[in-house]
Amino acid sequence: MSDTPRLSLPLIEAAQAQKHVTHNEALVNLDALVNLRLLDRDLSEPAGGETDGDAFLVASPAAGAWAGEDGHIAYLIDGGWRFYAPFDGLVAYVADEMALIVHAGGAWADFATFLALQNLASLGIGTTATASQRLAVKSDEVLYSHDDVTPGTGNMVVTLNKATEANDAGHAYKVGWQARALAGLFGDDDYQVKVSADGASFTTAFAIDHATGVARFPSGLSGVREALAATRTYHVNGASGDDGNDGLTPVTAFATIQRAVNAVAAIDMAGQTAVISVAPGTYAENVALKDLVSGPCVIVGNEAAPENVVISPASGVGFGASGITGTWYLRGMKIEGAGISRSIYANSGVIIFRNMDFGAIGAVVNYYHILAEGNARIEAQGNYTISGGAGAHWRTSDSGILKVQGKAISLVGSPEFTNYFTIASGQSYQSVYSDTFEGAAIGARYRADGKGFIFTNGAGTTYLPGSSAGIVAQDGLLI
Incomplete structure (x- = not known):
């Protein structure tokens, strides 16, 4: 008895006895394999x-x-x-x-x-393809990813190829099948973004020249910050300047520091530095420092003679940073005035100063030359002068940070501090070590309370200027 070549089904031979056995065996094999x-x-x-x-x-x-x-x-x-x-x-x-x-x-x-799906006439996924839309897909999302199975190169490139410059290659964005935006090469080889209110008439909002890479905005530009390609200097001159000027040269200087601050806050530094150069004179203004984008700003007067550039508002704060981000540098200016409550104040951001002169301000207990609170940081980058008194010279609270390390601080005329030379409270931190103090001050040296921390690196209780002892209370710490 022989079998079929593929399924090995037994064949009934001529004159075979019990043909039903062979037949049934073949049926079982068919049942198993078919x-x-x-x-x-x-x-x-x-x-x-x-x-x-x-x-x-x-x-x-x-x-x-x-x-x-x-x-x-x-x-x-x-x-x-x-x-x-x-x-x-x-x-x-x-x-x-x-x-x-x-x-x-x-x-x-x-x-x-x-399955080799090659040279298909059309393909419709969730919908019907047409003669002009030979690939049609209805789906909440369409995913393209690099080939991590074969694997491939790791790249993922979608190519849209057109026949000639006059043809189109791009994306059409539609609402109810009516075009609202086009992006790509439409009618020429420049990359363009066009928008439409009716799907028929299009306005070019943005285009990039394919030969030069220069971008243009044919319909205008709004709400975009200028990005700096190099250091930008704005000039301020209280005597000859005008806040209607552009501030970009000494001849076209602004009249106020605040106008220059506003100009810097409106640009994108793009990794560069903005400088505000302040001419000699007295500026009776409260300067509100603002958010900075992608770079710092330096406000500089005369570092050799800071007393020639005086910041003297009638009341309030000299330089203040409230609710901002960014780093501001203050250099070569003197801040003084009986009505000033804070010479430098920050409850956010970073202020770094050097070659400053802190003159006399209001002498009441809650008036300070420097106040850092609310996680702000104020730092001395170089040496400076104290030529007048205040309620306190340094003050930190509410997690504020003060850093004055290894600096030479000159005290002129024995300035008096009616509260303490420095106060740290509210879980704030002062890192004030390795400094040298030339001259003397009148008043108590320090107060650390409310988990305020004054770190002098073990310099001792008489390290800070003052004419009387300091106080550590209520979980304060002086080390």
Whole structure:
């Protein structure tokens, strides 16, 4: 008796006795292999509970009732297992994975790997493709990603290619199938962004020359900061300046420091530095420092003779930073005036000073030359002078930080501090060590309370200027 070449079905021979046995055997083999349905392809032995008609692809290493049958098809019939060797071209459905597999080249592979979708006339996913829209997709999202399976190069590039300069290559953004914006190469080789109110008439908002890379805004530009390509200096001259000027030269100087501050706050430093150069004179203004974008600003008067550039408002704060970000540098100016409550104040941002002269201001207990609070930081970058008194010279509170390290501080005329020379409270921190003080001061040296911390690096209780002892109270600390 011989078998068929592919499915090995037994053939009935002439004059064969019990032909029904051969016939039934062929039917069983057909039942096992035709429209093959595998319950699982990951088991190496029966899990138990199988019923007649169940089929499995035996995984290696086969064991138990399937021992020695690695890679074969196990088929349960009449309570016993039969095994079949797969052959190229055999297709099976794996039920637990809802996947089609095919045996080719002596191995099983997922059917999807054999589908070559090449030269399709059209493809519609969730919708119907048309003659002009031969690829059509309806989906909440469309994802393109680099090839991490093969793997590929790691790049992901989408190419839109047009025939000639006069044709279009770009993206159209529509609402209710009516175009509202176009982005790409439309009618020429310059990259453009166009917008429309009706889908028919378009206005070019932005274009980049394909030859030079120069950007232009044909419809105008609003709300964009100028980005600096180099250091920018604004000039201030209280005697000859005018806040209507551009401030970019000494001849076209602004009249006030505040006008220059506002000009700096309106630009993007782009990693550069802005400088405000203040001419000699007296400036009766409260200077409100503002947010800075991508760079610092230096306000400088005369570092050799700071007394020639005087900041003297009638009341309030000399230089103040409230609710800002950025770093401001103050150099070469004197701040004085009986009505001033704070010479330099910050509750945010960073203020760094050098070669400043702190003259006499209001002498009441809550008037200070320097006050840092609210996580702000005020720092001395260089030496400076104290030529007048105040309620206190340094004051930190509410997590403010003060750093005056290794600086020479000149006290002129024994300035009096009616409260203390320095006060730290409210979990604030003063790092004031390795400084030298030339001259003397009148008043108590320090007060540290409310978890305020004055760090002098062990310089001792008489290190700071003053004519009487200091106080540490209420979890304050002086080290």
